[in-house]
Amino acid sequence: MINDDDKLREFETSSVKYWPKNILDLSLKPGAINIVSGPRQTGKSTSLKLLIKKLIEEDVSAGRIFYFNSDALESRKDLIDLVLLFLNGIKDSSGKIPPNYLLLDEVSSVLDWPYAIKWLADGGFLNNSKVILTGSSSINLKKSGEFLPGRRRSGKDIRFLPIDFFEYVRLFYPAEIPDKKIDSYEKISVLASGLQKKKIDLPKMYKNFLLTGGFLRMINSFVRKDPYGSPVEIYISGLKSELAKTGKKELAARRVLEKVVSGLTAETSYSNVAEEAELGSKNTAADYLGFFGDSYLLKETMYYSIPQKRVVVKKNKKYYPVDPFLFWIFYSFITGSNDIELFFQKYSLPPLDSQITEGFVASELFKQGFEFYFFRNSKELDFFIPEEEVGIEVKYKDRIVSSDLEGLRYCKRKILISKNSLEKRSDILIIPVYLFGFLDLTRI
Numbered sequence: 001m002i003n004d005d006d007k008l009r010e011f012e013t014s015s016v017k018y019w020p021k022n023i024l025d026l027s028l029k030p031g032a033i034n035i036v037s038g039p040r041q042t043g044k045s046t047s048l049k050l051l052i053k054k055l056i057e058e059d060v061s062a063g064r065i066f067y068f069n070s071d072a073l074e075s076r077k078d079l080i081d082l083v084l085l086f087l088n089g090i091k092d093s094s095g096k097i098p099p100n101y102l103l104l105d106e107v108s109s110v111l112d113w114p115y116a117i118k119w120l121a122d123g124g125f126l127n128n129s130k131v132i133l134t135g136s137s138s139i140n141l142k143k144s145g146e147f148l149p150g151r152r153r154s155g156k157d158i159r160f161l162p163i164d165f166f167e168y169v170r171l172f173y174p175a176e177i178p179d180k181k182i183d184s185y186e187k188i189s190v191l192a193s194g195l196q197k198k199k200i201d202l203p204k205m206y207k208n209f210l211l212t213g214g215f216l217r218m219i220n221s222f223v224r225k226d227p228y229g230s231p232v233e234i235y236i237s238g239l240k241s242e243l244a245k246t247g248k249k250e251l252a253a254r255r256v257l258e259k260v261v262s263g264l265t266a267e268t269s270y271s272n273v274a275e276e277a278e279l280g281s282k283n284t285a286a287d288y289l290g291f292f293g294d295s296y297l298l299k300e301t302m303y304y305s306i307p308q309k310r311v312v313v314k315k316n317k318k319y320y321p322v323d324p325f326l327f328w329i330f331y332s333f334i335t336g337s338n339d340i341e342l343f344f345q346k347y348s349l350p351p352l353d354s355q356i357t358e359g360f361v362a363s364e365l366f367k368q369g370f371e372f373y374f375f376r377n378s379k380e381l382d383f384f385i386p387e388e389e390v391g392i393e394v395k396y397k398d399r400i401v402s403s404d405l406e407g408l409r410y411c412k413r414k415i416l417i418s419k420n421s422l423e424k425r426s427d428i429l430i431i432p433v434y435l436f437g438f439l440d441l442t443r444i
Contacts (some may be wrong), residue, residue, distance in 0.1 A: 001052050002062070007046045007367055014050075015223040016171050020217055022158055023047040024054060028130035030099060033117065033140055035154040036134040037108075038324070039296035040238040043071070043216055044134045047160070051132075055101060064090055064100040068105045076116035079107070083120055087129075099128050108135025109245065111123035131155070136242070137294055158167035161296065162214030162323040165360075165437035166366040167205065171219075171323060180278055183443035185424045192422060204217045210356055213325025213342050214367070229338040235329050242295055247290065248253060252279060256288045257330045260298065260319045264327070264355045267316035267374075289319065296322055299366045304373030304384050306410045320362035320376060357396040357433050358382060361417060364437050365392075379407040389413055400430055414444065 002008065019045065023371060026034060036044055039153065048067060056062055062238075064085045074080055083104075087097050107113050117133070118128050129359055162172075172178045176198060182188050195202060212218040217231045243253055255277035259268070270282035272287070279285050292298040299322050303315035321327045325349075328340035346357045365372045375381040383392040389410025395404045396419050408414040414428040415436075423430045429444065 002049065002056055005049050007049045008053065008318065011046055011050065014216070016216065016219055017161060018043070018167070018171060020047040020050070020160070022160070023051055023132075024133075026143050026156065026158070027103070028132075029154050029300070030130060030152045031121075031127050033121070033126070033131045033133065033155040034153075034157045034158065036132060036153065036160050038134075038136065039162070040136045040242070041215060041217065041235055041400075042160055042162055044136075044160050045105050048105060048132065052101075052103070058328070062099070064098060065103070066101065067103040067105065069105045070113070071105075071109050073110045076110065076112045076119075079104075079110050079113060079116040080119060080266075083116075087125055089416060091227065091260060097125070097128050100130070102126070102129040102130075102131045104133050106135055107133045108137040118134050134160070136296065159369070162352065164214060164364055165209050165434075168209050168214060168219070169202070169205055169437075172205070176200060181439050181440035183440045185429055188431065189422060191438065192432075192435060202434040203432075207348070210324045210348075210360060211328070211341075213323040213363075215323065215325050218325055218342065228340055230305070232329065232332050232338045232340060235325075236333055239329070239333060241299075243291075246291060247293055252284070252288060253291075254334050256285065256292070258334050260292075260321075261327065261330050261334065264320070265318065265358045267318055269316050270315075272416055275394065294320075296324055298322065299362060301362065301383075302373050304375055306375050306381075309386070320359050320366075322366050323363050324356070327356070354394070354396040357417070358394045361392065361394055361436060362435065368441070370441065375407075375410070381407040381410070384411065385441065388441055390415065390444075394418075394433075396433065415439075415441075415444070 002422060011211070024047070028034070043240065052065055052067060055065060068134065070079065071222045073082065083102065086102070090100060091097055095210060110116070110179070112342045116265050146321050166181060176195065178191070180423070182191060212222045217234065218228070221228055222233050237333050240250065243250055255271060259276050268389060270285045273289065274280065274285035276415065277285065289298065289300065293300050299320045301318040303317070304310070305312050321330065331343045332338055332340055347353060362381065365385070371387065372383050372385045375384050381391050382394045384390070389412040391408045391416045393404070393407045394417045398418070398419055399416055400416065400421050405425070408416065408428060416428055416430045417433050417436050418430050422431050422432055422435065424426060
């Protein structure tokens with residue numbers, strides 16, 4: 001029985017529940033191959049179980065729904081044999097495969113999995129299957145584009161990331177927070193005033209979010225005031241597992257992450273990481289940084305020349321955790337200590353709090369799907385989104401002065417993120433960091 005599933009039991013007993021509409025409302029069509037990608041422990045498996053429960057409640061026969069965690073498989077042949085076993089088992093009396101649901105979790109852990117899906121699709125075995133594949137390695141899932149051209153039909157690509165701050169606040173105040181983001185200074189001012197009158201403490205929620213990030217297990221531990229050691233250990237174990245599967249050395253991974261943590265918001269290069277992490281080769285550094293990027297743990301941010309309107313690949317880069325909680329996970333992995341609160345308190349004080357704020361903004365942009373970069377000449381611009389012509393500068397302090405705005409002068413649309421200030425200076429929107437996630441950057 002689906003209600004006896006451990007994932008669903010955990011979901012039902014959670015203090016805070018998040019309903020993944022991007023999965024539950026997904027339009028599933030026969031023959032379509034949908035791919036869901038995102039870091040481990042974000043709830044992809046739970047989402048599939050919730051989808052199964054929904055389908056059964058809609059009178060879909062449980063015998064025509066197949067879920068399998070592909071971590072247990074070793075090869076593409078194993079994957080093919082597994083799917084054929086299910087499909088052959090549901091054939092009707094005429095030998096035809098009836099409509100069915102095929103949900104393969106963590107398929108990216110199977111070596112050469114795209115060849116298996118390609119073989120099944122080319123053989124017509126999936127014509128009546130509504131397929132969802134999930135994985136935690138973006139590079140392995142990218143292979144689908146190479147091996148499945150024209151075979152996915154109307155299948156969607158879905159990023160399943162930790163929730164952003166806007167979704168986080170809506171978990172606690174669904175009636176008070178609009179379901180759509182805001183597109184003007186006037187509207188954001190009205191919202192801020194209204195929330196203040198209702199005594200909704202956004203600055204406090206922002207600080208809480210910096211600790212828990214958008215990971216539901218950690219959010220629930222925080223709400224229940226449970227010790228953080230258990231969820232931290234789960235995420236550390238997941239990281240170690242991914243390292244082992246890809247043949248990466250834990251010591252080298254620790255040294256690379258130590259460089260990232262100590263140099264958060266600073267520019268660096270593969271050569272510099274290789275030297276400081278004692279890796280011996282910039283190619284090794286690039287390989288490990290690429291692994292963290294492909295595993296949805298780090299966002300590599302490149303230099304963009306605004307005057308030339310192009311990315312300059314050879315310039316230094318910046319690295320940000322894709323979620324605030326991952327910064328504390330990196331610390332735990334580096335030090336071997338689960339006492340992330342001690343480290344969190346350290347970064348809650350100046351000047352380190354400004355680094356965490358910049359990291360938060362980067363993670364919010366990443367979760368919203370923007371391609372963003374940084375720019376520097378006489379002044380540095382923290383973030384630039386070419387597609388939207390938006391420049392974003394982070395100044396996490398009480399008082400904003402004219403010199404703080406200079407990095408934005410090259411941008412058509414200008415946003416400065418402050419500690420508490422909300423105002424409009426000429427064409428520059430100055431907004432507190434705890435309201436930034438409420439902005440619709442495509443329309444502001």
